[in-house]
Amino acid sequence: MDMSKQILVISPSWIGDCVMTQPMLRRLHELSDCEIDVFAPQFSQAVFRRMPEIRNILDNPFAHGALQLKQRYQVGKDLGKRGYHQVIVLPNSLKSGFIAWATGIKTRTGYVGESRYFLLNDIRRLDKQKLPLMVDRYTALAHPSQDAFTGNSSQPKLMVDTNNQQHILNKLGLNTDKPILAFCPGAVYGPAKRWSPQYFAQTAQHFLQKGWQVWLFGSQKDAAIAEEIQHYSGSQCVNLCGKTALNESIDLLALATFVVCNDSGLMHLSAALDRHLVALYGSTSAEHTPPLSPKAHILSLNLDCAPCFERQCPKGHTNCLQQLLPEKVITLIETQLKHIQAA
Numbered sequence: 001m002d003m004s005k006q007i008l009v010i011s012p013s014w015i016g017d018c019v020m021t022q023p024m025l026r027r028l029h030e031l032s033d034c035e036i037d038v039f040a041p042q043f044s045q046a047v048f049r050r051m052p053e054i055r056n057i058l059d060n061p062f063a064h065g066a067l068q069l070k071q072r073y074q075v076g077k078d079l080g081k082r083g084y085h086q087v088i089v090l091p092n093s094l095k096s097g098f099i100a101w102a103t104g105i106k107t108r109t110g111y112v113g114e115s116r117y118f119l120l121n122d123i124r125r126l127d128k129q130k131l132p133l134m135v136d137r138y139t140a141l142a143h144p145s146q147d148a149f150t151g152n153s154s155q156p157k158l159m160v161d162t163n164n165q166q167h168i169l170n171k172l173g174l175n176t177d178k179p180i181l182a183f184c185p186g187a188v189y190g191p192a193k194r195w196s197p198q199y200f201a202q203t204a205q206h207f208l209q210k211g212w213q214v215w216l217f218g219s220q221k222d223a224a225i226a227e228e229i230q231h232y233s234g235s236q237c238v239n240l241c242g243k244t245a246l247n248e249s250i251d252l253l254a255l256a257t258f259v260v261c262n263d264s265g266l267m268h269l270s271a272a273l274d275r276h277l278v279a280l281y282g283s284t285s286a287e288h289t290p291p292l293s294p295k296a297h298i299l300s301l302n303l304d305c306a307p308c309f310e311r312q313c314p315k316g317h318t319n320c321l322q323q324l325l326p327e328k329v330i331t332l333i334e335t336q337l338k339h340i341q342a343a
Helices: 015-019 022-031 042-048 069-080 094-103 134-140 162-172 197-208 220-233 246-253 265-272 326-342
Strands: 005-010 034-041 056-060 086-089 107-111 122-124 180-184 213-216 258-262 277-280 296-299
Touching: 005 022, 005 094, 015 042, 015 265, 022 034, 022 134, 034 042, 042 056, 042 246, 069 094, 086 094, 094 107, 162 246, 180 197, 180 265, 197 213, 197 220, 197 326, 213 220, 246 265, 258 265, 258 326, 265 277, 277 326, 296 326
Parallel strands: 005 034, 005 086, 034 056, 086 107, 107 122, 180 213, 180 258, 258 277, 277 296
Antiparallel strands: none
16 A cells, blocks of 8 residues: 655746755655645646656646636645645745645645635745745745754756657757757846847857857747847847747757856756856846756846846846846856866
């Protein structure tokens, strides 16, 4: 008879936050014999499929922001029939707490969030000073209490599907004959997080002249930014924006020699794929959600007005990124390449 603890995890919505759940999942396995299922929206499921800690991925059908309490209650009831001993709720929303309550699962763990006192019964008060990192806030929930948390989370490490990798290389006519510089120029949150397409293009031209190839990653929403980069670089890059599913992007990113990215979900994926990368921070801060890898290098000008955490620059100039010139990124990459070659 299988006596392992059955745990359901209600996942966050953002791709980067999903990546940061993996150390918590790993810690749960370290602390007890358990089986873990994750309740996640469809767009993020490709990330969880690359985590060996997970048994099943269950579909969260609710759009971001949709209330639908009657439907949430029924979904929660159905989840509760699967025999879980514990549900861990990672989003701080009332809606996610409501689903957990509807399951009737004996132990319902999560932070207070939106006043969820009557929905969760293993409720934690977040000490933001003690746990500034989002990854540690998640990992702490794997422990019986916040005081029991060691204060250290492991590094996310996603699996790569080499068969799928070769398939997508063949499908798109790509090769790995030359070193690959990957750009992730998008950021869903807003333009105050996005480095200039002209700057990406100037960086691309420098490495193209050195015999590299440059691949542009992102969703269909990033297609216009990618086209700008193509325009300024003489259409010499490989534009993959909107042309690859997330699982394909993961496998292609794993081939990159170096990645340049904004603070975005693809930044966190690149770090979890153990890529050397430069992360560009403008309106946001690396103090809360940095790329979790020793191979990640953060560039920020740390202006007096930053971080403002606004989607659009309140001052109208976005100097935090406009004054972060391509030469600074190129120098950092070349310095790191020398270290890599010397190692």
